[in-house]
Amino acid sequence: MHGEIITITTEGGVSPLHAIVVQYWLVDARSGDEIWRQGINTRHQVKWNEAFAGATRIIRAVEGATKKDLTRLVQALSYTAPR
Numbered sequence: 001m002h003g004e005i006i007t008i009t010t011e012g013g014v015s016p017l018h019a020i021v022v023q024y025w026l027v028d029a030r031s032g033d034e035i036w037r038q039g040i041n042t043r044h045q046v047k048w049n050e051a052f053a054g055a056t057r058i059i060r061a062v063e064g065a066t067k068k069d070l071t072r073l074v075q076a077l078s079y080t081a082p083r
Contacts, residue, residue, distance in 0.1 A: 001026055003073075006039065010058060017045040018061035020069055024076075038076050042069040 006021040025037040044064030046057045 015045055015047050016058050016061045018065045019043045020065045022069055024073055040069050040072045
């Protein structure tokens with residue numbers, strides 16, 4: 001499994017919105033051929049009342065978007081797994 005962060009954006013303010021786009025791909029270990037690739041775009045917004053400090057809200061927005069991104073990766077892999 002390989003992954004590369006393509007973009008990270010944060011729209012600041014009282015309730016920051018964080019977006020992350022990650023490109024994931026699987027490569028066959030023997031042949032070196034790429035067998036699966038998918039880009040996943042995820043957003044997460046933190047409400048103004050979830051944390052007092054603005055920096056903490058941004059950290060929570062980043063964490064939330066990353067968790068959602070990894071959840072979507074696992075879901076995508078489960079749909080493509082041989083049965």
